[in-house]
Amino acid sequence: MVLIYLDNINGAIKKSSLEALSYGAAVAKQLGTDAQALVIGDVSSDLSALGQYGVSKVHQLSGVNEFDAQGFARLVADKATEGNASVVVFSHSLSGKALAPRVSVRLKAGLVTGAVALPDTSNGFVVKKSVFSGKAFAxxxxxxxxxxxxxxxxxxxxxxxxxxxxxxxxxxTISSNVKIASVSKSSGARTLTESEIVVSAGRGMKGPENWGMIEELADVLNAGLACSRPVADAHWRPHHEHxxxxxxxxAPNLYIAVGISGAIQHLAxxxxxxxIVVINKDPEAPFFKAADYGIVGDAFEVIPKLTAALKAGS
Amino acid sequence: MKILVCISKTPDTTAKIAFTDNNTKFDTNGVQWIINPYDEWYALVRAIELKEADASNSIHLISVGGSDAEPILRKALALGGDEAIRVNIDIDDSYTIATQIAEVAKSGGYDLILTGKETIDHNGSTLGGMVAELLNLPYISLATKLDMNGSIAHVTREIDGGQELDEVATPVVISAQKGMAEARIPNMRGIMAARTKPLSVVEPVACDALTSTVSFEMPPAKAGVKLVDAENVAELVRLLKEEAKVV
Incomplete structure (x- = not known):
């Protein structure tokens, strides 16, 4: 059996978890076994519909709604043992990063994080993963x-x-040693790693007061907002956008970089x-070498035009 | 309070990434080695700040690796660690590395065990969670802020779309990321002092590696940038719609 752990935010299953679900179902097919999912907590959506992603069974552990890595890892490991799972799949998300290593130790099971493709099972079990900050695969x-x-x-x-x-x-039930004192969420912000399109801007914007046009472009694309390191360091934008x-x-489908030169650390x-689309007034900006499409031009002129063209086309 | 900071050696952020031996080994030729930035800028510097606030705190550093990890440990000592431990085994498998660190930590009586959120070469994000589970301790991952109030750690960690403030009694394992502290440069006094600070080498405990790297590959090269005239933004929209099919 392949067991897939599903993350939920306020009761809704995350997109990255649905990807993990499809992935787990494909691994199960490859191994000639079945795929089952595990959801911890009370969720609003119809869990039987997850069958569309190729799982035969969804285990729901209800009544546990505060995430705790130690407690959740025990629940996942117990479920894997009980179902005699040969493979456990997580999404490499915030909670996956907290859980998977703990489950790995509990089950004495080798863990590969950041997988980018189905495993090669022709000779053992070999997983391709991203390494060197996206510059290579192992x-x-x-x-x-x-x-x-x-x-x-x-x-x-x-x-x-x-x-x-x-x-x-x-x-x-779980018992937790960690007390959650407070939670703050920025309302309406799209989670960067879940965004299919990300609009990002750098020092070329000259100051935080000029971000309105970047936000407008992001809005018309339903995109996440990001920035380069100097922008976050100068407190023009919050650190979580860096x-x-x-x-x-x-790793969105589309990344639009405005006024970012493309230092190797940013590219990573x-x-x-x-x-990747790069908009920069400097034709020598190194980012153009890593881009698929580029416009050499002044962001202050190009961005409003781009936003207008996208609005007109939609 | 005793703090253990896990230190990993990684290639410099600008290092050329290439492979040798039929793509089975990272090409270290000409590579400059640094302390993994997440371990240094965030985990270690925050530990140093905690020591500056309360001189009774002590900072131990641990690295699992060959003798080529020692210059990295010396640099960490120069920044402000008190003593360093190197576990003498050069291996990629994170379970083996975590097992070695947990073994040392068991007898060390540490209140805080700090790591970076991941290394910039393996991008695993596995070490902290494994060490915590091996020691049966709580683990706060991806922390952006850490303050101590007696034996209670107040830790802010990243959650989807925001942040969460946790309170947890020590001992605890915490992985650090941006926001936790600001990068520092070692000063001459620190560099001189580091030469005589204790650096002990311990032999590894037996452990079966759960994973092994078979080979590396580079991503396919980009076809090259297609430039669109700044006066013809509509053409970019067309390309994104019809060619790239991303909007």
């Missing part, structure tokens, strides 16, 4: 009986078919983007 063999894979967001397309899953709900080697690493965080 093929890593898992030697243990149980294998754990965490899948990079946006690396595998969720495939929808027909089907309905059997939902088995049981009550669970993409790059020491910030957030993203965005080079897995499927399509």
């Amino acid at each position: 093929n890593v063999r898992i030697n243990s009986a149980i294998k754990i894979v965490s899948l990079n967001p946006n690396a595998f397309t969720a495939v929808l078919g027909a089907g309905s899953a059997e939902v088995v709900t049981t009550a669970a 993409v790059g080697q020491t910030g957030v690493a993203i 965080g965005v080079n897995r983007s499927k399509t």
Whole structure:
């Protein structure tokens, strides 16, 4: 059995988890076994519909709604043991990063994080993963009986078919040593790693007061907002928008970089983007070498035109 | 309070990435090695700040690697670590590395075990969670802020779309990322002092590697940039729609 752990935000299953679900179902097919999903917490969506992604059964552990890595890892590991899972799949998301290593230790199961493709099972179990901050890939063999894979967001397309899953709900409890004192969420902000399109801007914007046109472009594309390191360091934009080697690493379908020269450390965080558009007034900006499309021009003129053209076309 | 900071050696952020031996080994030719930035800028510097606030705190550094990890440990000592431990085994498997660190930590009586959120070469993000599970300790991942109040750690960590403030009693394992502290440069006094600070080498405990790297590959080269005239923005929109099919 292949067990897939599904993340939920306020009761809704995350997109990256649906990708992991499809991935897990494909791994199960490859191994000639079945795929089952595990959801911890109470969710609003109809879990039987997850059968469309290729899982036969969804286990729901209800009553546990505050994430705790230690407690959740125990629940996942117990479910894997109980179902005799040969593979456990996570999404390489915030909670996946907290959980997968703990489950790996509990099950003494080799873990590959940041997987970008289905495993090669022709001779053992070899997983391709992103390394050197997106500049290369490594093929890593898992030697243990149980294998754990965490899948990079946006690396595998969720495939929808027909089907309905059997939902088995049981009550669970955990005891936590961590007290959550407070939670703050920026309203309306799109999670960067979940965004299919990201609009990002750098020092070329000259100051935080000029971000209105960037936000407008992001809005018309329903895109996440990002920035370069100097912009975050100068407090023009919040740190969580900083993409790059020491910030957030993203791999959207479309990355639009405005007024960013493209230092190697910035590229390390965005080079897995499927399509890169660079807008910069300096034709010598190194970013153009890594781009698919480029415009050499003044952002203050190009961006409003681009926003207008997108609005007109939609 | 005793703090253990896990230190990893990584290629410099600008290092050329290439492979040798039929793409099975990273080409170290001409590569400059640095402390993994997440370990240094965030985990280690925050530990140093905690020591500056309370001189009774001590900072131990640990690295799992061959003797070529020692210059990195000396640099970390120069920044402000008190003593360093190197576990003498050069291996990629994160489970083996975590097992070695947990083994040292078991007898060390550490209140805080800090790591960077990931290394910039393996991008695993696995070490902190594994060490925590091996020691049966709580683990706060991707922390952006850490303050101590007696034996209670107040830790802000990133969650989807925002942040969460956690309170947890030590001992605890925490992985650090941007926001936790600002990068520092070692000063001459620190560099001189680091030469005589203790650096001990311990032999690894037996452990089965759960993973092994088979080979590396480079991503396919980009076809080259297609430039669109700044006066013809509509053409870019057309290309994104019809050619790239991304909007």
